[in-house]
Amino acid sequence: MSDKDKKPALILAEFGTAYAVLHAAERVRDAGYKNWDTHTPFPIHGMDKAMGLEQSKLGPIVFGAAMTGTTVAFFMMWWMNGVDYPLVIGGKPGFSLPSQIPIMFELTVLFSAFASVFGMFGLNKLPRHHHPLFNSDRFTSCSDDKFFVAIEAEDPKFDLEKTQKLLEQCHADHVELVYDDNEGGLPSEEEAHG
């Protein structure tokens, strides 16, 4: 990793408490960074504001799916029982709205559930098994008890020294440079010997 020409993928700062990482996030936000994120074992209350994030876009996606579910259910039952093959049972009309309500409700819920889960995966770009962060050994404690701030080299304001200094000023316990490997699996020969 000592190759000076190679640019790190991101700078990773480790913190010991939720309190510290929240305050660090506020400072990174105020410094004007865009391509960065905090990584925590559980969602931290107030972090969205500390990072300056807008609301999740999931709501409208799910609403669209919910309305699709209602409509699909309505037209399915209207066509099957009212048009294609009306079943006359107990002298009731082939299509009758009140008795279709339960299934319209169920399909609304079903479509919404799929939209909220797969919509969340889509917005989060998951699954993604290859990410530079997984090259850091310290990062494995992110799912245990440590808190991280990661600033990507892609960020327009990224500057190796200044960014590193900013994170150190936030009282990070540890700051490291994380490199991407070339293809998703093993590190390249250059890195392995580096």
Add this chain to the structure above:
Amino acid sequence: MSSPHLPIKEIGEVSLVGEGTTIKSISETVCRVTENPAPRGWWIGFLLAFNFTGIMGLAIGYLFWTGIGVWGNNAPVFWAWDITNFVWWIGIGHAGTLISAVLFLFRQKWRTSINRFAEAMTIFAVLCALVFPGIHVGRIWYAYYMLPLPNEMQMWPNFKSPLIWDVFAVSTYATVSALFWYVGLIPDLATLRDRARTALRRRIYGGLALGWRGANRHWQNYERAYLILAAISTPLVFSVHSVVSFDFATSLMPGWHTTIFPPYFVAGAVFSGFAMVMTLMLITRAVYGLRSIVTMKHLELMNKIMLTTGSLVGYAYAMEFFIAWYSGNEYERYIFFVNRATGPYAWAYWIMVSCNVLSPQVFWSKKMRTSIPVMFVVSILINIGMWFERFVIIVTSLHRDFLPSSWGYFRPTLVDIFIYLGTLGLFFTLFLLFIRWVPMIAIAEVKATLPEADAHYDPSAPEGEHDDEHGHGGEPVAAEAE
């Protein structure tokens, strides 16, 4: 642990986990169950449960080979144990959704210690329930008639029938519960991935964790998805058991044809589900040493819910009698006052009343509510009582129908008994596999209830000082997504 920084104490609540529990100890306590070899008790339980599952398989095979005549059902008791078991299992599932969705919406944070467990129970209970509608047609190869698929009769299902509503309600419920459960599991699977010491574990848990890295931009969408799932599961869970009750309530059978059925069934479902969670939780908690995460406080709160729902069910039983008397309908009066209370199945009726209405009343006393042997016995009694409730509703109404010449007495056959015990085996097989391989406590959610998890809690600040420096960003708090 008594600093005023602890926000949870500000509103006079006690900590939700035992003293000395830290973020790290939660990962350790929960994950080690899946990492260490299974104790001998697990193997004994698993082999026993697996044997019962095998017996179920044989009994179902025999049923397919011979036909549903191998059951004790006959005119006029066309529905008996099959539907009793179906409703019982579905009802047990409902507590899981109540804990994961309804208590989430009410911000009842104590649910975090038991929700994973209860959600798993939901899924397995719904699977056991689905066995019965699947096999009760006998000719399993026609089971697809239940779905709106093209078939050789060129007919579609009758969407005006509550039985087809049931197909949609239960299959939606099974799907949504599984999705909800998996979403909750993703961060915990990432914890298992990061702790993995073998390549195989890292691959399996890593694959299932989808590359989760705890990013706040992800948590934001994740929490929104969780909130939406909770919000849609709440009406869903009420709809499922209401629809199950419509199977009965829309018929013209005395004893079934009552408007109280939907709320009565939902209350009973929650009641029986909590009892099943309690039975399983008490055993698992003792075996795996989870007392610091599942505390007496949790158990006591669950007992209070059982007391409430048990009393609601008792109210429904009383109201059925009142309406039968008040309606002046002689068939209604006969079915309740003569047939249920003193008829051939009176023994089942009184087992039901004593288990469901009388036994939870001991929980009025704090001493009883916090006694583990008492709550264990009561939870078992409730499981039994709720099975008898469905049996009483179904069989006592049917065995004396409108034609006295066909009156009879239903007795289950061995195949009935084997299939029922077999679903218990299936349930415990799946459950034991779950506690062996999946984090049985929602690690990330329990961590978030610790005082350290609150970003306003500064461990280095002197006692008695609040963190006012961290501003609210100038935006109104209500605008924030939670």
